[in-house]
Amino acid sequence: MSHFSARLRLRAVALLAVTSLVVGACGSDGGGGSDDTALSDGPPKPGGRVVIGLEAETAGWQPGKDSAAESGASVNRAIYDTLLMRDRSGKMRPFLAESLETSDDLREWTVKLRPNIKFHDGTELNAAVLKDNFDKVLTATGARTRATLAGTTMIVVDPLTVRYTLERPNAAFADTLAGAAAMPFSMANYEARGADISAHPVGTGPFIFVSWVRDSQLVVKKNPNYWIQGLPHLDEVVFKPIPDEDARLASLQSGEIDMMHTLRQSLVKKAKDTAKGYGFEVYEFLGNNAGANIFNTGKPPLDDKRVRQALVHALDQEAAIEVLGGGGMVPPSTQLYSRDSPWYSEKAAATYPKKDVEKAKQLLASYVNDPSRSDRKAPGTPVSVRFDCPPDPSLVDLSLLTQQQWAAIGVRTELRQVEQSVHITEAVGTPPDYTADYDVKCWRLGSENDPDLGTAFGPPKGAAANVTDFSTPRLTELLERGRTTSEFEDRKKVYEEISILFNDEVPFSLGGPTLSIVAAKPYVRNVTEWTFPDRTTKGPPIAQSVITVRELWLNR
Known part of the structure; x- marks a missing residue:
């Protein structure tokens, strides 16, 4: 079987419309072909089962309550739909929504739902359900989406229409309507399940939740009443968390799984090198996502900029990229x-x-010699930090390199391995204030969304997304300015200033861009192809290795 490699880069377009945000366009510079067309020849065949190897387990599946990284996002796309989604040109388009209207002042966002859509439990999706989702869950005390929706109210306009009213203008609010805060779920199921809701998701998506054995597998089956006619094609999808990168690749090579993803540079290279011999295809993506270290700026001694700056100046970015396997591939x-x-x-x-x-x-x-140092230790006492990272071999090597480089400037570093679901929970913190519980963590930062940072950097209290607990009045001022205009050049100046501020305050350090892949057996079709309800408008492909299973089919 010949090896087909398609590198799919999202290139943002310098345009921002008032009613739709244009942030990325997609092209290809692949060596084996220009897109996934060769592997999506049709017509699609119905039926079959696909087993997907994920890089990590997720703590739970309830929007507003649980957080999801790339692995969890792949599962959520099977079970849930969002009100809006971004198309391949970068434009936000209605998905579950039939239409979106925005006021000139960017404060009122009116969403009309498509009619006759039902949740997996047979209950109807309507404006009243969206209102209950918003009032009772998404904005409730302790909700992970509460800070995202702060200052936002919702009213029911008619049985299928709601209006969001923002306290302040926000040109980037469409991104909110494409995320966890706009992922409708059955209120009947939510109220019936109680504390067990995270293990029993019910959405409107193409697949229905069947079972979940934590750290083993999650199974979904075809939704026979899915609102997009003719979809999905598969009968069943099994998601298997396989945290060990080499074991995940070996499972694909042996045929134990049909697909996998990774954001580990060392495994990307191994997958590309072995694809032809083992008969699978590799689809690459390089975007804004980058390897990073995040600092808990709310905790001494990392609350002091001098310490953070020292730690960053001690790091060799090229060496970190090399250890992670990205040498020669990313800057x-x-x-x-x-x-x-x-x-x-x-x-x-x-x-x-x-x-x-x-x-x-x-x-x-x-x-160290400051009598008023924030950790209240005696002057001259060495600085000590704990560095957390998941137990992947390449990340263990990165941790050892980081420890060595910080030792060279006199910092004592305790290394700790932690599973990814716990890793994320500690960084997010616990409700209601979501104060982070760590010193330094290896992390990933960046996305293909609107450049607005939402609540990722302030205010710290109540913002689950602010994993560094970092905020300054100047940053808040800049973020507000970026949300009040839809002019690209004005916004670009704002985000340039924010980037310069980050490079001075260093709530995080950066390594290199994350080259991510999805690898699949050649009989798995439509790996990078999915469409909007009109069945002609295409969505972006495998951004950050998130897999969309809605239109996958098997040719065997």
Whole structure:
């Protein structure tokens, strides 16, 4: 079987419309073909079962209550639909919604639902359900979506229409309507399940939840009454968390699974090198997502900028990229936007703190010898931090490298391995204030969404997304300015200033862009192809290795 590799890069388009946000376009520079057309020849055949290997388990599946990384997002796309989705040109389009209207001042967003859509339990999706989702769950005390929706109210306009009214203008609110805060779920099921709701999801999606054995597998079956006629094609999908990267690749090679994804650079290279011999296809994606370290800026000594700056100046980005297997494939990152993004700034890139051991030592000494140091330890006491990372071999190597580089400037680093679901929970924190519970964690930052950072960097209290607990008045001011205009050039200047602020305050450090892949046996079709309800408008492919199973089919 010949090896087909399609590299799919999202390149953001420099345009932002008032009623729809245009942020990315898709092209291909693959060596084996230009897109997935060769593997989506049809007509699609109904039936069959696909087993997908995921990089990690997810804590739960209830919107508003549980957080999901790339693995969880792949599962959620099977069970739930969102009001809006981004198309392949980068434009936000209605999905579950039939239409979206936005006021000129960017404060009122009116969503009309498509008629005759039902949840998996047979209850109807209507405006009243959206209102209950919003009032009783998504904005409730402790909800992970509460901060995202802060200052937002919702009213029912008619049986299929709701209107969101924002306290302030927000040009990026369409992204909210494409995420966890706009992923409708059955209120009947929510109220019946109580505390067990996270293990029994009911949405409107193409597949119905069947069973979940934590750390083993989650099974979904075809929704025979799915509202998009003719979909899905598969009878069943099994999602298997396989945290060990080599074991996941071996499972694909042996045929135990049909598909897998990874964001680990070392495994990307292994998959590409072995694809032809084992007869599977590799689909690549390189976007804004980058490897990073996040600092808990709410906890001494990392609440002091001098310590964070010292830690970043001690790091060798190229060495970190090499350890992770990305050497020669990706450049060092300097901001949350890739060099292909129109939001990328050369001015900001020049401000990223480069490796400078002597400067790092000077900054650290300034803190260590400060009688009023924030950790209240005696002057001269060495700085100690704990560095958390999942137990993947490449991340263990990264942890050891980080420990060595920080030791070179006098920082004592305790290394701790932690499973990804716990890793995420600790960074997010627990309700109601979601205060982070860690020192430093290896992480991933960046997305293909609107450059607005939402609640990812403030305010700390009540913002589940603010995993660094970082916020400043200046940052808040800049974020507000970016939300009040739809003019691209004005917004680009704002996000350039934010990037420069981050490079000075360093609530995080960056490694290199994350080259991610989905790998699949050649009989799995439509790996990178999915469409909107009109069945002609295409969605973006495998951004950040999130798998869309709605239109997968088997040719065997």
